[in-house]
Amino acid sequence: xxxxxxxxxxxxxxxxxxxxxNQVLIRSGREEQAMMTxxxxxxxxxxxxxxxxxxxxxxxxxMFQLY
Amino acid sequence: xxxxxxxxxxxxxxxxSVMLKNQKPEFSLxxxxxxxxxxxxFILSKLASVLEVFNTLAQKTNIDTVxxxxxxxxxxxxYIAEFGAQVCRDAGENAIASKIExxxxxxxxxxxxxxLIALLDLIIKLIP
Numbered sequence: 001x002x003x004x005x006x007x008x009x010x011x012x013x014x015x016x017x018x019x020x021x022n023q024v025l026i027r028s029g030r031e032e033q034a035m036m037t038x039x040x041x042x043x044x045x046x047x048x049x050x051x052x053x054x055x056x057x058x059x060x061x062x063m064f065q066l067y
Numbered sequence: 068x069x070x071x072x073x074x075x076x077x078x079x080x081x082x083x084s085v086m087l088k089n090q091k092p093e094f095s096l097x098x099x100x101x102x103x104x105x106x107x108x109f110i111l112s113k114l115a116s117v118l119e120v121f122n123t124l125a126q127k128t129n130i131d132t133v134x135x136x137x138x139x140x141x142x143x144x145x146y147i148a149e150f151g152a153q154v155c156r157d158a159g160e161n162a163i164a165s166k167i168e169x170x171x172x173x174x175x176x177x178x179x180x181x182x183l184i185a186l187l188d189l190i191i192k193l194i195p
Contacts, residue, residue, distance in 0.1 A: 007101055011098050063115060
């Protein structure tokens with residue numbers, strides 16, 4: 001198992017992108033679309049996080065024989 | 068060395084987390100979760116070899132495997148409960164974090180009861 005930093009970079013990039021888009025959309029007076037962008041970004045990041053969490057849980061389960 | 072990798076990842080993730088905190092706090096939480104998970108998975112792969120040695124040692128000394136499996140299960144529950152509680156505490160939800168810890172404690176107690184019963188049986192057998 002190697003330590004991969006690119007996941008952190010990916011999430012930080014999504015976060016920066018979403019916050020920039022959010023500000024641009026709010027400045028141009030589209031609050032609803034800004035909200036939608038935020039939610040979409042959160043869902044995308046949540047998928048990555050959930051995948052990694054399930055990976056961790058299966059690893060711990062098999063290692064410590066927790067069934 | 069692995070510790071440099073872990074420390075570097077922690078520092079990088081902290082910088083990103085602080086950068087995003089006043090714009091979008093939820094992304095900063097995600098970054099902290101991912102960092103914790105990455106470091107945790109990395110450590111677990113190191114821990115596997117230690118557990119192997121532990122198992123062979125137990126087989127050599129003829130300890131009942133039920134006890135070893137119970138100890139391993141307790142350690143696993145403790146790791147997972149600690150991780151979940153720390154994530155919740157990071158996000159400022161102290162109540163949920165203490166509930167997770169309570170759940171972990173109760174499950175550990177349930178697993179530990181057979182060992183306690185075995186100990187009590189032994190004591191009763193020793194007392195004539």
